[in-house]
Amino acid sequence: MPNIAHTYYPQQGSLVVLGAGESGVGAAILGKDKGFDVFVSDKGTIGASYKHVLEDEGILYEELQHSEEKILGASLVVKSPGIPDQAPLVQMLKKAGVPVVSEIExxxxxxxxxxxxxxxxxxxxxxxxxxxxxxxxxxxxxxxxxxxxxxxxxxxxxxxxxxxxxxxxxxxxxxxxxxxxxxxxxxxxxxxxxxxxxxxxxxxxxxxxxxxxxxxxxxxxxxxxxxxxxxxxxxxxxxxxxxxxxxxxxxxxxxxxxxxxxxxxxxxxxxxxxxxxxxxxxxxxxxxxxxxxxxxxxxxxxxxxxxxxxxxxxxYVNIAHRLEHVACIGGVNYINDSKATNVNSVWYALESFSPEIILIMGGVDKGNDYEMLRDLVKSKVKAIVCIGKDTVRIHESFEEDTAIIVNSSSMLDAVEMASHLAKKGDTVLLSPACASFDWFKNYEERGDKFKEAVMAL
Incomplete structure (x- = not known):
């Protein structure tokens, strides 16, 4: 028998893993090692590296679909945190009495x-x-x-x-x-x-x-x-x-x-x-x-x-994309805070730096309430450069609080604008307050593009 520390769920039978990202593939490997009959199902495409792992481990998988009959026959389901509880398949599993848990659980x-x-x-x-x-x-x-x-x-x-x-x-x-x-x-x-x-x-x-x-x-x-x-x-x-x-x-x-x-x-x-x-x-x-x-x-x-x-x-040196110092060029500090995908993260970022700040922000607005930023924008931000598709609400929210708000057509364009607006002693801060998937795959790509644009100045 496997060494089991604390058991709450079936310890044998069919384990279905929904989602073949890092957590899903890890759960599949652990399930295989513990003697489950493992099947991985992803409604999207599975990354090549994860496919290789599943194939090397001899774990069955499917992509671009969910085979409902096979999934509903599971003894236990581990689901990706990105799949909401309201998803029809998850609701069907729960109605059928199949435990649905996270990889951590x-x-x-x-x-x-x-x-x-x-x-x-x-x-x-x-x-x-x-x-x-x-x-x-x-x-x-x-x-x-x-x-x-x-x-x-x-x-x-x-x-x-x-x-x-x-x-x-x-x-x-x-x-x-x-x-x-x-x-x-x-x-x-x-x-x-x-x-x-x-x-x-x-x-x-x-x-x-x-x-x-x-x-x-x-x-x-x-x-x-x-x-x-x-x-x-x-x-x-x-x-x-x-x-x-x-x-x-x-x-x-x-x-x-x-x-x-x-x-x-x-x-x-x-x-x-x-x-x-x-x-x-x-x-x-x-x-x-x-x-x-x-x-x-x-x-x-x-x-x-x-x-x-x-x-x-x-x-300790901070993680990439979170208040990450990229360069000091002509006395201007360039800070990559691409991981700031909500308003409160931007508040923390603005609080961390002295005036004068040129703030690069925007992207996919998640229903942001920018009110909490207004005092900091008034006191610290000399200009806002907008990126992404949702710029109207940024203009509406801050038009009375800072002298300059401009739109850009790309990250390279945004960084060049910011560099022209900045003078020695200023900070150019990418802290978007928004999701990234209008212009970029994720916040990491957005931050990397920012860093590339800064280094190209």
């Missing part, structure tokens, strides 16, 4: 590793990567997975780690039921993806708080005490875990806070107190103080040495 059954799980509308990629970096420096055998890196299921199948740092999206959480986080982190909750939640903020908040389901008194729940929606959620959703809040506005003991001398202070019972001045952090900006607090709390729970934490927090 499926894989967690087969590991006794500690699971340190980070969610939030903004900052989760940075916090996840920083935590992973710090734990590596603490000589832990640590895996990185979830919404980032290699599939969690794939690693559970073929690797051997003591700890996983998991970036968890709300879409993943929606299909998680028995999963338990040893450490659960909610960084913040701001409006995003509301089209998946009946345009109801309370549904989105409920999804985020699924992170703390099934936690025990041995576990930890970390949250931002300065975030209004999180604080509201605390009154509704409870856990037996130990609460560790973090704040820049008030002292938190136990927890993390910013003292009067601008030191991050981390104080957990029976563990050495940690302090580090925010000027020593490699990641600057108010939002990154929160990210460092969350990562620092995880490291302190894990009992990393203070020196290891300081070295890590002082040397």
């Amino acid at each position: 499926f894989a967690a059954q087969y590991t006794d590793a500690k699971l340190y799980c980070i969610t939030g509308s903004n900052g989760k990629s940075t916090t996840t990567m920083l935590t992973y970096y710090m734990l590596q420096h603490g000589d832990l055998r640590v895996g990185l997975a979830g919404n980032i890196g290699k599939s969690f299921a794939w690693q559970v199948a073929r690797s051997d780690y003591d700890v996983y740092v998991l970036e968890i999206s709300s879409f993943m959480l929606d299909d998680m039921y028995h999963f338990r986080a040893d450490i659960a982190v909610i960084l913040n909750i701001t409006p995003d993806h509301l089209d998946r939640y009946d345009h109801r903020m309370e549904n989105y908040v409920a999804s985020k708080f699924r992170m703390i389901r099934n936690q025990t008194e041995r576990d930890y729940f970390l949250y931002c005490a300065d975030d209004a929606e999180t604080v509201k959620g605390l009154a509704i959703y409870k856990t037996s875990a130990q609460y560790l809040p973090f704040s820049q506005q008030q002292e938190m003991v136990p927890g993390a806070y910013l003292d009067k001398d601008q030191n991050i202070v981390i104080n957990i019972p029976n563990k050495e107190t940690f302090a580090m001045n925010i000027e020593e952090l490699s990641l600057q900006g108010k939002h990154n103080v929160y990210n460092n607090m969350a990562s620092g709390l995880i490291a302190k729970v894990q009992e990393l040495r203070n020196q290891t934490m300081k070295e890590s927090m002082g040397s």
Whole structure:
């Protein structure tokens, strides 16, 4: 028999995996290794590299269709987080009584590793990567997975780690039921993806708080005490875990806070107190103080040495496309924040830089409310260069707040316009607030095109 850590679902029979991306192929490999009869079905085309993996593993698959009869006969279904619960096939499966779960839920059954799980509308990629970096420096055998890196299921199948740092999206959480986080982190909750939640903020908040389901008194729940929606959620959703809040506005003991001398202070019972001045952090900006607090709390729970934490927090280099410094040309700094696909991410970006900013924004508007940006645009932005197809609402929202708003015809055009508008000491910031798939395949391609255009100046 396979070594099964915690079983909640059928452990044999037919496993159907819907979606053949990173998470789906990983789930298929783990299912095969655990003795399931595995079938992978993708309504779109399957990438060549993933096809090769499935063929090498001897796993049956189909693309450009879903064979309903075969799928409805499954013992268990693992679905891609990109497939909504309202999809007719998912509804048919649930009506037939077939369990439909996420890759994370499926894989967690087969590991006794500690699971340190980070969610939030903004900052989760940075916090996840920083935590992973710090734990590596603490000589832990640590895996990185979830919404980032290699599939969690794939690693559970073929690797051997003591700890996983998991970036968890709300879409993943929606299909998680028995999963338990040893450490659960909610960084913040701001409006995003509301089209998946009946345009109801309370549904989105409920999804985020699924992170703390099934936690025990041995576990930890970390949250931002300065975030209004999180604080509201605390009154509704409870856990037996130990609460560790973090704040820049008030002292938190136990927890993390910013003292009067601008030191991050981390104080957990029976563990050495940690302090580090925010000027020593490699990641600057108010939002990154929160990210460092969350990562620092995880490291302190894990009992990393203070020196290891300081070295890590002082040397970490941010992920690509998130406030990534591209170049300084003629005294103008060019910043790639292509991963900022919602308004709150842009707020964080604008907050991080001094005036004068030339802001490149636009793309596929997800029903954005730009009101929260107006004060920062007034005080910091000297010009807006619009990209993408949805520019009307940007013009309407900011025409009274900044002197110049212009449209561009391509990323190259946008960067050239911005360079002409900028003078020494200014910042050209790509922070779109919108999805990318009008002009680009994804936010990575958008960021890469920005970087290419900057380097061509």
